[in-house]
Amino acid sequence: MIMNTQSQNLKGTLAALVLVLSALSLGSCSQKESKNIVKNADWAERIVAHGEHEAELTAPPFVPKPVGKRAATKLNVNLEILEQEGEMVDGVQYMYWTFGGTVPGSFIRTRVGDEVEFTLKNHPDNKLPHNIDLHAVTGPGGGAASSLVAPGHEVTFSFKTLHPGLYVYHCATAPVGMHIANGMYGLILVEPEGGLAPVDREYYIMQGDFYTKGNYGEKGLQPFDMNKAVKEQPDYVVFNGHVNGLVNDNAITAKVGETIRLFVGNGGPNLVSSFHVIGEIFDRVHVEGGDLINENVQTTLIPAGGAAIVEFKVNTPGTFVLVDHAIFRAFNKGALGMLKVEGDENEKVFAGKIKEGIYLPEGGTIQTMPKETGKKAPIENKTLAQQIADGKNIFTRTCFACHQAEGQGIEGIFPPLANSDYLNADVSRAIKTVINGLEGEITVNKIKYNSIMTSQNLSDQEIADVLTYVYNSWGNSKTVVTPQMVQKNR
Amino acid sequence: MMTHPFRLVLCLLSVLTGILLNAQQATPMQTIQSGTFTPLYGSTEEGYVKVASFQLDRFAVTNAQYLDFLNQNPSYQRSQIKGLFATKSYLSHWKGNLDYGDLHPQAPVTNISWFAAKKYCECQGKRLPTLDEWEYVAMADAQQMDAREKTAYNQYILAWYETPKTYLNPVGSTPKNYWGVYDMHGLIWEWVFDYNSIFLSGESRKDKGNDENLFCGSASINASDLMDYAAFMRYGFRGSLRANFTTKNLGFRCAKDL
Numbered sequence: 001m002i003m004n005t006q007s008q009n010l011k012g013t014l015a016a017l018v019l020v021l022s023a024l025s026l027g028s029c030s031q032k033e034s035k036n037i038v039k040n041a042d043w044a045e046r047i048v049a050h051g052e053h054e055a056e057l058t059a060p061p062f063v064p065k066p067v068g069k070r071a072a073t074k075l076n077v078n079l080e081i082l083e084q085e086g087e088m089v090d091g092v093q094y095m096y097w098t099f100g101g102t103v104p105g106s107f108i109r110t111r112v113g114d115e116v117e118f119t120l121k122n123h124p125d126n127k128l129p130h131n132i133d134l135h136a137v138t139g140p141g142g143g144a145a146s147s148l149v150a151p152g153h154e155v156t157f158s159f160k161t162l163h164p165g166l167y168v169y170h171c172a173t174a175p176v177g178m179h180i181a182n183g184m185y186g187l188i189l190v191e192p193e194g195g196l197a198p199v200d201r202e203y204y205i206m207q208g209d210f211y212t213k214g215n216y217g218e219k220g221l222q223p224f225d226m227n228k229a230v231k232e233q234p235d236y237v238v239f240n241g242h243v244n245g246l247v248n249d250n251a252i253t254a255k256v257g258e259t260i261r262l263f264v265g266n267g268g269p270n271l272v273s274s275f276h277v278i279g280e281i282f283d284r285v286h287v288e289g290g291d292l293i294n295e296n297v298q299t300t301l302i303p304a305g306g307a308a309i310v311e312f313k314v315n316t317p318g319t320f321v322l323v324d325h326a327i328f329r330a331f332n333k334g335a336l337g338m339l340k341v342e343g344d345e346n347e348k349v350f351a352g353k354i355k356e357g358i359y360l361p362e363g364g365t366i367q368t369m370p371k372e373t374g375k376k377a378p379i380e381n382k383t384l385a386q387q388i389a390d391g392k393n394i395f396t397r398t399c400f401a402c403h404q405a406e407g408q409g410i411e412g413i414f415p416p417l418a419n420s421d422y423l424n425a426d427v428s429r430a431i432k433t434v435i436n437g438l439e440g441e442i443t444v445n446k447i448k449y450n451s452i453m454t455s456q457n458l459s460d461q462e463i464a465d466v467l468t469y470v471y472n473s474w475g476n477s478k479t480v481v482t483p484q485m486v487q488k489n490r
Numbered sequence: 491m492m493t494h495p496f497r498l499v500l501c502l503l504s505v506l507t508g509i510l511l512n513a514q515q516a517t518p519m520q521t522i523q524s525g526t527f528t529p530l531y532g533s534t535e536e537g538y539v540k541v542a543s544f545q546l547d548r549f550a551v552t553n554a555q556y557l558d559f560l561n562q563n564p565s566y567q568r569s570q571i572k573g574l575f576a577t578k579s580y581l582s583h584w585k586g587n588l589d590y591g592d593l594h595p596q597a598p599v600t601n602i603s604w605f606a607a608k609k610y611c612e613c614q615g616k617r618l619p620t621l622d623e624w625e626y627v628a629m630a631d632a633q634q635m636d637a638r639e640k641t642a643y644n645q646y647i648l649a650w651y652e653t654p655k656t657y658l659n660p661v662g663s664t665p666k667n668y669w670g671v672y673d674m675h676g677l678i679w680e681w682v683f684d685y686n687s688i689f690l691s692g693e694s695r696k697d698k699g700n701d702e703n704l705f706c707g708s709a710s711i712n713a714s715d716l717m718d719y720a721a722f723m724r725y726g727f728r729g730s731l732r733a734n735f736t737t738k739n740l741g742f743r744c745a746k747d748l
Contacts, residue, residue: 083654095652124579127739128651128723129730150730151737152579152601174722182652223649 041138041162047072047113054078055116057106060240061203061252063263064109068195072113079106080121081130081149081171081184085221088210088236089243089334089411090447093221096241097171097182099132103241104206104267105169105186110136110161112190117158118143124152129173134159135305136167136188144172164192166289166307168265177269181211181229183241185267187307199311200258205246206265207273207302207324207335209234216333217411232270237329239322239337244412246322246337248450254314256343261311268304274325275300275308277339279318284311299325314341315349319452331401336413356457382461384468384480391469394462399470402453407474413451415444418474427467427479431489434463460486516614517555519545519746520670527626527636530721541626546619547743549598549661549672550680551610553590556599559610560588566606576603579736596660598678598741604733607681607742616744618683621728623745625721628675630668637668638721647720650676657739681742685728 055077056064082101088094099105110116120132129150133142137159140146146157171184187206211229212222216236228234239246246252254260266273282297286309294300302308314320322337323330330336345352382390395403399417403409407417417423422444423430437455441448458466460483471479524543560567567587571580581601585591590599602610604618611617619627631637638644650656657678664676674680731740 083652085654095654124582124738125654127654127656129727148726148730150727150735151739153730153735153737174726178648178651223652226645226648 044112044162045160049074049113049115052076055108055110057100057108058204059100059102059106060104061205061246061250063107063189063202063204066195066198066202067109067111067191070111072111072115075110075114075116077108077116077118078121079108079119079132080123081126082123083126083128087242088212088222088238089217091219092212092214092217094210094212094242095182095221095223097128097130097179097184099169099171099184099186103183103185103208104204104265105184107186107204107263108169108188110188110190111195112161112164112192114161114190115158116161117156118147119154119156120147120149121154122149122151126151130171130179130184131173132169133172134167134169134188136161136163136165136169136190138162141172142169148173161190164190164291166190166263166265166286166309168267168305168307170267170305175226177229178224178226180267180269181209181224183208183267185265187263187265189263196261196309199261201252201254202261202263203252204263204265205239205252205322205337206267207237207239207271207275208241208267209269209271210236210238212236229269234271234333237271237324237333237335239335243334243336247413248338251319251338251340253340253342256314256317256341256346259311259313260339261309263307264300264302264310265307266302266304270304271324271326271329272304273302273335275302275310276323276325277310277312278321278323280312280314280320280339282310282312285309314339316346317341317343331410382465384472387465387468387480388472390462391465391467394458394466395469398456398458399466407470409444412447413449415442415447415449417470418476419445420476421445423470424477424479427471427481427485428489430467431463431481431486434458434467435486435490460484460490517547517549517551517744520548521748522546522623522627522669522671525626525635527629529622529625530725539622539626541622543748544619544623545746545748546623546627546669546671547616547745548666548670550678550741550743551599551607552596552661553593553599554595556602556610557588557590559613563609563613566609571606574734575605576734576736580606581736583738594658594660596662597658598661598673600657600678600738600741601736602681602741603736604681604685604731608683610742611744614744616746618681618742619745621682621684621687624674624680624682625724627667627669627671630671630674632665632667635668644720647675647723651723657741679724679727679737679740681740682728685731686733 050071050073052074053076055075057077057079058064079099080101081099083095083097084101085093086096096103122130129148131144131147131149133144135142137143139159143157143159147155149155167188167190169186169188171179173179185206185208187204211225212235213225214220214222236243244250264275276299282300283295285294285297285300286292287294287300288303289307289309300308300310318341320339320341322339324335402414403417409416415422422442433453434456438453441450456463463486464481464483467481471477471481522544524541526538526540528538564570568581568584569587579601580603583593583601608618629636629638631640631643634640656676659677661677662672664673666672667674
């Protein structure tokens with residue numbers, strides 16, 4: 001017996017020694033190697049939880065405070081399910097099913113080794129039973145098997161977080177696709193030991209595809225369309241639940257020089273996202289929300305039911321547009337967001353337009369374009385029909401992408417030119433808008449817009465032509481704009 | 491044990507009193523002819539279930555009718571009911587024990603437990619319909635006995651899932667079906683006698699495979715069939731219930747043997 005105990009002690013000492021040695025060697029190892037040991041779920045299972053905390057839950061685009069260096073704890077999460085009507089885009093209502101009253105649902109922030117006691121509450125006014133499948137859970141159904149809850153009831157289950165990463169949660173009650181398509185998804189973050197590296201700002205963004213009986217923009221309460229969902233033909237692809245979820249007043253913001261971390265999820269149900277920020281390069285991406293780090297990334301793929309952590313520094317001011325780079329979704333179905341960065345210009349990084357010239361393919365040197373000297377060769381007077389024909393050409397290559405083929409614009413983002421009270425009210429203003437661009441809130445046909453039109457590099461004649469085309473199309477005032485009128489507004 | 495027949499007599503007495511006082515008209519019943527049908531779940535050996543002829547209430551039980559029942563059976567009032575028979579949410583949207591407040595008198599009574607629904611029907615000399623009976627009647631639309639393959643029928647049910655607060659509408663607010671019965675879809679969920687005879691784990695994607703004789707409408711490969719989606723929700727809903735549970739969207743109607 002004594003010998004046995006001694007040998008066991010010896011074994012124990014040896015094991016401890018090995019542990020200490022490996023711990024020491026970790027210090028000199030690269031971080032990636034150490035993670036291979038830390039990642040082990042068995043190791044995480046043995047983490048002892050200390051004390052008890054109430055989880056902070058936040059609505060998108062905000063995230064709870066970082067976990068930092070806090071010890072693993074018993075973390076109480078209280079999440080309420082609400083079935084409620086909301087606005088998909090101006091004038092289009094949709095019956096959303098939500099976790100916490102928002103799409104995506106409340107953000108949950110934990111650390112590895114936490115013992116999460118999860119209470120799911122189904123509001124009495126709700127019609128349907130629901131449950132929750134958290135991809136961060138190791139267990140049957142990700143918790144779904146233990147969390148089916150009838151309206152007016154609540155259910156509590158618990159789990160231990162074993163793997164650090166960013167995970168999707170969603171409802172898994174039949175019909176699963178319908179519950180997800182109606183907005184029942186969100187993100188749960190499991191931070192590693194010691195937390196994620198500090199950054200200046202963190203935001204929560206989640207893409208989803210929506211299927212409505214009416215096509216994009218058809219007014220009224222739009223019911224879910226199962227056929228379109230099965231065919232994977234969404235009418236809306238959006239960030240944070242609706243077309244305007246992340247633009248204008250809902251845009252995320254930062255200051256020049258700050259580091260940004262985006263927790264980006266994709267609820268699906270069907271589409272994968274090619275997540276991209278126009279005018280930025282991601283310094284670091286936690287690929288699929290896991291440990292694999294990719295650096296210097298233009299576009300990162302986020303699977304349906306997956307996530308990514310995207311980090312970058314903003315070096316210059318401006319509005320940076322977030323898109324699903326499957327680009328028709330961005331400009332035609334709503335998958336568009338904005339990051340507004342304020343601060344001083346940083347000409348080392350981006351100097352804007354510094355020079356323009358005339359390009360002569362026949363040869364010769366690049367010449368400077370004569371500027372506002374009035375010495376331009378007089379342009380022959382065009383007929384109205386010629387102006388309209390030329391204007392249409394210019395419109396197609398310059399204005400079409402935003403204002404659309406029939407001048408209808410994009411609901412909530414780019415104002416319409418068709419039947420536009422704003423356009424018809426003031427020709428000088430319209431000319432100046434094309435010359436100088438426009439930024440800030442305007443009201444067009446009683447709907448407010450707050451986006452940015454860049455100044456257009458067009459000649460007086462081109463501006464006259466394109467505006468004449470616009471004024472003589474789609475029910476507008478048939479105003480004829482001459483190059484002289486444009487010149488006066490320069 | 492001795493009290494049981496005595497209670498039944500009391501019940502019958504109160505029904506008689508009710509009729510005498512003419513406080514509440516009894517709900518007219520429709521005769522449902524016998525037949526067979528293939529259910530979404532269960533009875534996979536024969537492939538179908540038989541339903542004998544029976545009678546089913548034309549409408550769900552209303553607030554006014556239930557108030558009358560409570561007058562006759564004080565032990566089922568909100569403050570009196572035994573915890574075993576109903577959770578605290580029982581009739582919680584009423585203003586008081588005998589006051590349904592602003593609710594429409596002809597709207598279906600909801601927030602009722604299975605025990606209370608069963609008791610109510612017994613007091614009318616009726617019973618709760620079985621799951622098979624209810625599903626048999628509910629598969630009809632206005633024209634057809636079995637409309638489950640019809641797109642319009644399924645889309646109507648799916649649309650109802652997304653329409654809030656329909657329990658506030660009076661009974662008879664949806665078209666009557668082939669059997670002359672109203673509101674099988676579009677108003678409320680309804681208790682059935684054996685609501686828990688088909689057990690779903692709540693993890694719907696797992697409820698398939700031969701071992702459990704169940705299949706999952708939403709997760710099977712050929713899930714483009716709308717019928718699966720619409721019907722599956724009812725089974726999912728029933729699976730989330732226990733007999734003492736109540737919800738604002740859940741009421742009941744009674745049936746009777748012929």
